[in-house]
Amino acid sequence: MNESYLTESGMGFRSWFLTRDHKRIAILYLISITIFFLIGGVAAGLMRSELATPKGDLVTSDTYNRLFTLHGVVMVWFFLIPSIPNVLGNFLLPLMIGAKDLAFPRLNLASWYVFMFGGILTLWSIVIGGVDTGWTFYTPYSSTYANSHVILMATGVFISGFSSIFTGLNFIATIHKMRAPGQTWFRLPLFVWSLYSTSIILVLATPVLAVTLVLVALERLGGVGIFDPAIGGDPLLFQHLFWFYSHPAVYIMILPGFGVVSEIIPCFSRKRIFGYRFIAFASVSIAVLGFLVWGHHMFVSSQSVFAGIVFSFLSFMVAIPSAIKVFNWTTTLYKGQITLSTPMIYALGFIGLFTIGGLTGLFLATLAVDVHVHDTYFVVAHFHYIMVGGMVMAYLGGIHYWWPKITGRMYPEKLGQLSALIIFVGFNLTFFPQFLLGYLGMPRRYHAYPEQFQMLNILSTAGATILAVGYLFPLYYLPRSFFRGPKAPQNPWRATGLEWTIASPPSSHNFEVVPTVDDEPYNYLKMDAVASSETEVTP
């Protein structure tokens, strides 16, 4: 077997934990966020079990409140935000632009350590008793009233934020300075465009979260009146600051997914992506407009009517680039040569679920409708369609698509297709009933609920069981294929892109010679034409 990044510098402890190789750091992230995903998933499973019956009989209210806080904090900051950028982005960005590594390899390793330090503090706060504020840390509950380990968990989140900033800076510098000769901006794969947009948000928004958490700590520890009106503060100030970060953060949690889907669909349609520039600019405009819509989380907060109207309007505007993307992906399929391999099933599932998530986002942007469904299960269903139906589907699709490149092995295709379908069905059964629950008026974060909501809750819990089974499949067959799977060729999907021109898995230094790019991305017609002329010549 050829030497690869997996073997070249040995398998010792130091070779992994002091590595500066972006590919190895990606593996460190892959393993860490999988563990966080499992922790967050167990919390979700306990919540769904509790909600199978209307009475709060499985766990106490305090435990339930800690469970949803744990689920939210871990899934948002320790799984979703780092998922595609830090695993697939770390691994692929240098490969896609023909570079040896990211611009700042040491900063990249530091970002993982900072991330793990924040993560461990957060887990520690859970072990010693948990936090019951919800992942949103609303004041003055979090700053004055909550009787739990708010400061410790907030510190964990605060620290992990630096990891986001490091990664964002690293990606921006890399994309600007390290592209291969000939790789102009419009020859970049769309995945790189989406990472670029994501990085802008990471760098600009995360500091606001840090400031906000520091202010909460100042009030909680020092009694400085910032958010609690009893000591002269303003509770809405917190919401403005928090959503100024957290709404753009929603786009951190979906833009990279757009990028992955934009790679998979042309490959399994054997066609150039439709509307390349529109998709690229849509990512950038989402990143920019995403900063201007935070107030749509506050339509019933006693924010002024005028502010409500402005934020509602801007929220509709940010939906336009998302719609453009969906239309372009769909058009890409037209007159293609479509194969339903596992990554493609995930990508098509993504389009479906993201469309439903996006359309229900319009309901929430509509002022009078939001007043009714705000803080109900309708919202819960909506953002899970975006973040789980969208981002997790894209993440799994990407993991399968690049698995041969990352590990040098093929995953079992039939099992992959089957689990993608199970996840799609389980997901819909879990979250679709929650739209109905929300419209019927079931508020979120309820430990016990009135009996008329039970039927739909049972459906949702049943769906969650199927979804969990679906997630366990790849968790079993992917690691197994790493050791026993058939060896992967250099380019198993006959895909375009620089990452497919080198060995699977790549060597430590990625490229033997610096590649040059002289063509647009996704030129599948040319690729297939060359391939067929080669097969004609061979006999």
Added chain:
Amino acid sequence: MRFLTASILPVEASEHATRVDYLFYSLLAVSIGIVILLTFLITYCIIRYRAGSSADRTPLKIDSRKLEITWTILPGLIFIGIFAWGAKLYIEGDQSAPRSDTVYILARQWMWETRYPDGRREHNRLHLPIGRPIQLLMTSEDVIHSLYLPSMRMKQDVLPGKYVSLSFTPDKVGTFPFYCAEYCGTKHSAMIGEVIVMAPQDYQKWLTEGNQNQSLAKQGGKLFAEMGCAGCHFPGSSVHAPLLEGIYGKNIPLDSGEFVTADETYIRDSILLPLKQIAAGYEPLMPTYESQLNESQVMALIEYIKSMKNDAGSSHLELRPNPPGTKSANPDP
């Protein structure tokens, strides 16, 4: 069928609810249309253009730029339409002008206290007359709560340190649930109650029968005297303090040069946090009553100050403030 209506179609108990549902179902129709269209297109492509099929694949001669512009502008126009519709309903729902019937609500971990101007007071229940515009004036004693009336399609966060208002007109007699929708701690999911919408005559009967209390304004008047407010806030006082008759709803010039409307929040702050906003032309002499009055008492004082009008005619006005200084301000023990 009953199961279906109960679990798919929520109860509508106000005209606003019907209008919101109409908008909701229209949005739903548009969304279902888009989902069906996309599902059809994707399924069609997957089947017809499956790898190796004999379908014709000669590239189409279409202007892709025109296509892109079409599917940018078209959704944009639809979005603007929906936005305008939703905003219109939102503005109509937010008629913050005083309504004919006012009920005060005080939220605290984890219960709702309802106070009627006539003096009745109850917990986790809200009695309302049918067909009359209602204004709820709400504040919280601790964290943020949110009053959520699904049957009215209405929701409003209830904040500490601030009075917020929620207006609607129930048009169906019956009992409907309300919830706390903003997470507020351990027993958040137990912070629920019932709205009981009654025929006007039943409501009047309910308001008076079993009511042991004086009207809310009278309770406030009593406090006004007990706390010595009248010592300064009367025309002949040696202390230069603003007169409160008719002050409610006025535009007050502040020391800082700004103007503020003397609404419930302003009156509350003036009692509890008097240094926050100083009325122009007055010395900051008012002491804080933060340690002496709770939100519930402040609520009564607000209602009393609102009832202090220069002109007669309001239902609360049998209670004119007694001449200050005289201890007989409270006829009741």
